[in-house]
Amino acid sequence: MTRKPISLGTTQDPVREERRAQPLARPFLFVVLHCDQPALGGARYCLSEIDVVDIGRGPERVASRVREANTRRLDLRLPDGTISKTQARLVRSGHGWTFEDAGSRNGSFVNDKRVRTVALEDGDFIELGNVILRYRAGLPSSPASAGDLDLESPAVGGFSTLVPPLADELDTLMRIARAPIPVLLLGESGTGKEVLAGGVHALSGRTGPLVAVNCGALTASLLESQLFGHVKGAFTGAIRDEPGYVRRANGGTLFLDEVGDLPMPAQAALLRVLEESEVVPVGGTSPIKVDLRVVAATHKPLDKMAIRGELRVDLLARLSGHRHMLTPLRDRIEDMGILVRDLLRRSKVPGAPELGFTVEAGKLLVQQRWPLNIRELSQTLGVAAALADGPLIESAHLESVHLESAHLESAHLLAPSHETIAPPEPEEERGTAPDELRGRILALLEKHRGNVSGVARDMGKSRVQVHRWIQRFSIDIDAYRA
Known part of the structure; x- marks a missing residue:
C-alpha cells in the first residue's frame, strides 16, 4: 500500500494540506468472498466519484473506471459461471445508492432476499451467484486508503486489510515497524496480535530472531533465569550456560505476549534491561550488552492496571512507544475473504487450501459476530475442512460452530461488565471518524x-x-x- 507524497512547496497553506489529509466518510463496494474460489481473496472499490457500477461475468476479477459523457462508470467483472454477463448495477441516487438486477438468469439477492430494485443501506450484503459483496455507505478513509484495492495476493503477516480506517492504522504501524520504537499491541483475545508482531519484526529489517515470551507462564522461582539466562553452576540443576529469552532476541525482536500477566518482580527486572540495554545472567558478575526491539501485546487495560498499582508506570511508559489497537473481527467482516484464504493456506488439514464453500456456508461466515475473533474463525475452518467430503465446505459443516458461536455471544451479552469481555458491536455515528x-x-x-x-x-x-x-x-x- 503506497502513500501519496505531500508537496512541501512554499505557496501551499499547511493548514489546508492538513485538512485535506484528514479522513473523510466515503461510500465503498467490497467483494467480500468468492464462495467457491476463496483463494481469490477480496477487493474494495471507492464509489465517491462514481455514478453507476455495472457488474457482470468476466474471465477474471477486474474493475475499470470509464467516463461516458456526464456519467462516471465502474465496470466490475467477476469470474463466476453462475453470474450473467450483465448481472446487476448500482446507481447513485441522491446521497445514497440503489441496487438494480439487470434481468439476470439466476437473480440477485440483497440480505438473503431476491430483489429487482432496492435502495441500499449501510452494511447490506449483495449475493450474485457465488460471490458475496457488501455496500458501506460511509467509511472514514484518507486519500491513501480511499483507492481501489485488489487483495488476491497476501501481504506481510497481519497487514492485509480492505477496511479503509484499519488500512490507515496499519499504514502508520508499517512505518513505525521500520523504526527502533517499542510497539504495544492492544485488543481483544484472538484478534491476531502474535501474527501482527511477526509482521512488525519482518518489516523492521532486524537480522536477529523474533523471540516470543508468554509472560503468564513465567514462574516466580525461575523468573530471572528464564528472562536473562544463567551460568553453569548458578543453582542446583544449572548444568550448562543458558542465554535466556532476552539474549536470544539480541539483534532481533523480543515479543512479550500477554504482558499484562507479567509478575511484579519481572517488571522491575525487565525495566532495568530496557533502560540499560544490558543483562546480568543469574550467577554472572558482568553485564552483557543486548540490542533488541520490544513488541508487547495484551487484552488487558494496562492504564487501569497502572493506576491500581498492578503494573509499573515506568515500565508501561517504556513499552508504549506506539500503541496499536487491533480491530475485532465483527468490525472487519469485509476482510472475511482474505482471512479465509490465508487461514486455509496455513491449515494443517490435508487439502484445506483447495476447498471452497457453498453459498449458504459463505453466508454463515459473513453473518457471524465471531466473539472469539480470528482464533475462532481459524478453529471453525479447521473443523469444517476436516468434515468436508467434497470440494466444498457446506453449511452443515459449520452448524455446530454456528451454535457454539451463538452461545458464546449470549454469554458476552449476559455477562457482567468485565475488562476481558468483548462488548457487542457498537453503533457508529454515521460519518464520524x-x-x-x-x-x-x-x-x-x-x-x-x-x-x-x-x-x-x-x-x-x-x-x-x-x-x-x-x-x-x-x-x-x-x-x-x-
Whole structure:
C-alpha cells in the first residue's frame, strides 16, 4: 500500500494540506468472498466519484473506471459461471445508492432476499451467484486508503486489510515497524496480535530472531533465569550456560505476549534491561550488552492496571512507544475473504487450501459476530475442512460452530461488565471518524466528571451504547470520576 507524497512547496497553506489529509466518510463496494474460489481473496472499490457500477461475468476479477459523457462508470467483472454477463448495477441516487438486477438468469439477492430494485443501506450484503459483496455507505478513509484495492495476493503477516480506517492504522504501524520504537499491541483475545508482531519484526529489517515470551507462564522461582539466562553452576540443576529469552532476541525482536500477566518482580527486572540495554545472567558478575526491539501485546487495560498499582508506570511508559489497537473481527467482516484464504493456506488439514464453500456456508461466515475473533474463525475452518467430503465446505459443516458461536455471544451479552469481555458491536455515528468519536466522548467525560448518563444525554444515545464505546476505545472512566 503506497502513500501519496505531500508537496512541501512554499505557496501551499499547511493548514489546508492538513485538512485535506484528514479522513473523510466515503461510500465503498467490497467483494467480500468468492464462495467457491476463496483463494481469490477480496477487493474494495471507492464509489465517491462514481455514478453507476455495472457488474457482470468476466474471465477474471477486474474493475475499470470509464467516463461516458456526464456519467462516471465502474465496470466490475467477476469470474463466476453462475453470474450473467450483465448481472446487476448500482446507481447513485441522491446521497445514497440503489441496487438494480439487470434481468439476470439466476437473480440477485440483497440480505438473503431476491430483489429487482432496492435502495441500499449501510452494511447490506449483495449475493450474485457465488460471490458475496457488501455496500458501506460511509467509511472514514484518507486519500491513501480511499483507492481501489485488489487483495488476491497476501501481504506481510497481519497487514492485509480492505477496511479503509484499519488500512490507515496499519499504514502508520508499517512505518513505525521500520523504526527502533517499542510497539504495544492492544485488543481483544484472538484478534491476531502474535501474527501482527511477526509482521512488525519482518518489516523492521532486524537480522536477529523474533523471540516470543508468554509472560503468564513465567514462574516466580525461575523468573530471572528464564528472562536473562544463567551460568553453569548458578543453582542446583544449572548444568550448562543458558542465554535466556532476552539474549536470544539480541539483534532481533523480543515479543512479550500477554504482558499484562507479567509478575511484579519481572517488571522491575525487565525495566532495568530496557533502560540499560544490558543483562546480568543469574550467577554472572558482568553485564552483557543486548540490542533488541520490544513488541508487547495484551487484552488487558494496562492504564487501569497502572493506576491500581498492578503494573509499573515506568515500565508501561517504556513499552508504549506506539500503541496499536487491533480491530475485532465483527468490525472487519469485509476482510472475511482474505482471512479465509490465508487461514486455509496455513491449515494443517490435508487439502484445506483447495476447498471452497457453498453459498449458504459463505453466508454463515459473513453473518457471524465471531466473539472469539480470528482464533475462532481459524478453529471453525479447521473443523469444517476436516468434515468436508467434497470440494466444498457446506453449511452443515459449520452448524455446530454456528451454535457454539451463538452461545458464546449470549454469554458476552449476559455477562457482567468485565475488562476481558468483548462488548457487542457498537453503533457508529454515521460519518464520524473513530478518532473524532473518541475525542468527543473524552471531552464529555471530562465535562460530566465520568458520569455516563450525562454523556449519553448530550450525545442523544443510550447509556449502554456509551459504555460500548468506552470499552471499544479502551477509555479509563475511573480517571475522569477521580
